[in-house]
Amino acid sequence: MLEIRALSLLRPTRLHDISATLPAGQLSVILGPNGAGKSTLLHLLGGALRPASGTVSMAGQAISGQAPAVLATMRAMVEQQPARPAGMTVATLLDIGHGLPDADARQQAIDATCIHDLLARDCATLSGGEIARVHLARALHQLFASSNACRYLLLDEPTAALDIGAAQLQLASLRQLAHQHNIGVVAVLHDVNLAAQHADHVLLLKDGSAMASGAAADILQLPLLQDLYDAPLHELRDADGRRAFLAV
Numbered sequence: 001m002l003e004i005r006a007l008s009l010l011r012p013t014r015l016h017d018i019s020a021t022l023p024a025g026q027l028s029v030i031l032g033p034n035g036a037g038k039s040t041l042l043h044l045l046g047g048a049l050r051p052a053s054g055t056v057s058m059a060g061q062a063i064s065g066q067a068p069a070v071l072a073t074m075r076a077m078v079e080q081q082p083a084r085p086a087g088m089t090v091a092t093l094l095d096i097g098h099g100l101p102d103a104d105a106r107q108q109a110i111d112a113t114c115i116h117d118l119l120a121r122d123c124a125t126l127s128g129g130e131i132a133r134v135h136l137a138r139a140l141h142q143l144f145a146s147s148n149a150c151r152y153l154l155l156d157e158p159t160a161a162l163d164i165g166a167a168q169l170q171l172a173s174l175r176q177l178a179h180q181h182n183i184g185v186v187a188v189l190h191d192v193n194l195a196a197q198h199a200d201h202v203l204l205l206k207d208g209s210a211m212a213s214g215a216a217a218d219i220l221q222l223p224l225l226q227d228l229y230d231a232p233l234h235e236l237r238d239a240d241g242r243r244a245f246l247a248v
């Protein structure tokens, strides 16, 4: 599991004393208003930023101080606005982050993201949704090639460039992937309803502090969400008990 213990940061933004456990093999979603510090927290989880105090550990191993090659076996990240390098083909981009590309892992990642038709394309010519899928494939290639028992996929707003149907499919397949491959998937999202439908675990972040963290059904409650977003919300339920939240 991914353990966050008393994590604080002063710059570039303040995060205060965040503690949470993000389970292995599950889809965890980080929710919070704009500027709450979600992307910053994700960078701390991935080791791209160092905390002022506190620790992040995966399977009991602190990530700070790990050699980049070891860290690459533990976690892979897709940024909010992933790079579209001009002149680089998708096939080449897929191998970034690897010492030696792994043919089986590579094919598995291509199959999981359905990017077969994009492999020969120049990255700079892809649409927002296409480049997002390609970077997801790159990150999956990295993790599928890893023999580390504890692996995390860190995704910053993975559905931002996707239409409503594609976003549903994306979250459903990420959850399935987490369960099937025992990869912890941690996704920053803005869509509370996608979280309500797909998340196993939820962490609520507000003003740089963790408001709540736990099983999705326990955390996605109207009073907590209204407090999180400082917005009046209305909760709907369908006949099957599925919930949706509307801003009113």
Ligand SMILES: Nc1ncnc2c1ncn2[C@@H]1O[C@H](COP(=O)(O)OP(=O)(O)OP(=O)(O)O)[C@@H](O)[C@H]1O
Residues within 6 Å of the ligand: 012, 013, 014, 032, 033, 034, 035, 036, 037, 038, 039, 040, 041
């Ligand atoms: N490199 C930086 N330099 C200065 N300020 C920064 C930097 N990175 C982040 N910040 C500030 O820190 C705060 C938190 O940023 P962060 O991107 O983590 O928030 P977020 O919750 O992901 O926001 P959003 O939902 O809008 O993407 C913001 O006010 C942002 O302007």
